[in-house]
Amino acid sequence: MDTFTALAEPNRRRLLEAIRQEPCTVSMLVTRSDLSQPAVSKHLKHLREANLVVVKPDGQKRWYSLNPTPLEEMEEFLEPYRQLFLTRLDALEQHFDLTSRTETNEGD
Amino acid sequence: MDTFTALAEPNRRRLLEAIRQEPCTVSMLVTRSDLSQPAVSKHLKHLREANLVVVKPDGQKRWYSLNPTPLEEMEEFLEPYRQLFLTRLDALEQHFDLTSRTETNEGD
DNA sequence: CAGTTATATAACTATATAGATATATTTTTG
DNA sequence: CAAAAATATATCTATATAGTTATATAACTG
Numbered sequence: 001m002d003t004f005t006a007l008a009e010p011n012r013r014r015l016l017e018a019i020r021q022e023p024c025t026v027s028m029l030v031t032r033s034d035l036s037q038p039a040v041s042k043h044l045k046h047l048r049e050a051n052l053v054v055v056k057p058d059g060q061k062r063w064y065s066l067n068p069t070p071l072e073e074m075e076e077f078l079e080p081y082r083q084l085f086l087t088r089l090d091a092l093e094q095h096f097d098l099t100s101r102t103e104t105n106e107g108d
Numbered sequence: 109m110d111t112f113t114a115l116a117e118p119n120r121r122r123l124l125e126a127i128r129q130e131p132c133t134v135s136m137l138v139t140r141s142d143l144s145q146p147a148v149s150k151h152l153k154h155l156r157e158a159n160l161v162v163v164k165p166d167g168q169k170r171w172y173s174l175n176p177t178p179l180e181e182m183e184e185f186l187e188p189y190r191q192l193f194l195t196r197l198d199a200l201e202q203h204f205d206l207t208s209r210t211e212t213n214e215g216d
Numbered sequence: 217c218a219g220t221t222a223t224a225t226a227a228c229t230a231t232a233t234a235g236a237t238a239t240a241t242t243t244t245t246g
Numbered sequence: 247c248a249a250a251a252a253t254a255t256a257t258c259t260a261t262a263t264a265g266t267t268a269t270a271t272a273a274c275t276g
Contacts, residue, residue, distance in 0.1 A: 008116035
């Protein structure tokens with residue numbers, strides 16, 4: 001599963017947030033979420049497949065820790081958009097307000 | 109559809125990339141992608157619902173333009189992880205290599 | 217060793233989603 | 247106005263996904 005798909009699921013984002021703060025076992029995550037144990041294990045499987053977490057067995061416990069590396073892919077995706085946060089809808093307005101309209105007020 | 113879900117689909121990311129570069133009509137996007145017209149329209153519907161694009165009708169054409177605002181949500185999500193790109197797996201190593209093990213080599 | 221704890225997985229159900237084809241709607245054009 | 251063009255939508259199919267319950271697999275504990 002790729003990074004974007006893995007993070008599309010809100011519970012998975014929440015699990016990753018928990019793991020980001022400190023390494024967690026499955027049961028810790030079950031307690032801190034409102035998910036069943038199998039549900040947590042399944043989400044962790046996806047996070048593992050996306051390489052967003054790494055597991056360290058410790059007896060019967062599994063410590064899940066964050067691997068932030070794949071998030072750089074999202075950073076790279078966002079990079080070209082970042083400057084646009086400043087200008088917002090300027091591109092749209094430029095493109096159209098210069099073409100035909102003068103002051104016709106067609107609202108959204 | 110929320111931002112994360114909208115961007116989980118690779119074709120949708122590609123469409124947004126095209127729209128980012130310049131406002132596009134549907135047929136322009138059909139030409140530039142390898143998607144059918146209905147497929148493009150459907151993806152655009154999702155991008156609209158995620159508020160990632162805005163539409164400006166112009167006769168029978170629809171000009172789709174980028175609205176980068178929802179991407180800030182992703183930025184905010186990534187923000188706490190950003191510093192960790194530097195330290196990578198250090199958190200994991202710290203947590204474990206200091207707890208119990210000395211040199212027991214239990215591989216992954 | 218028996219029971220319990222921690223985790224993973226299998227089987228199933230319900231829902232969402234992407235794509236295709238066909239069609240409807242609106243606008244343009246001759 | 248009739249045909250064509252641009253786009254949206256409806257319907258269908260196939261696939262993916264999240265969740266549940268039940269169970270399997272280890273590891274711990276008294």
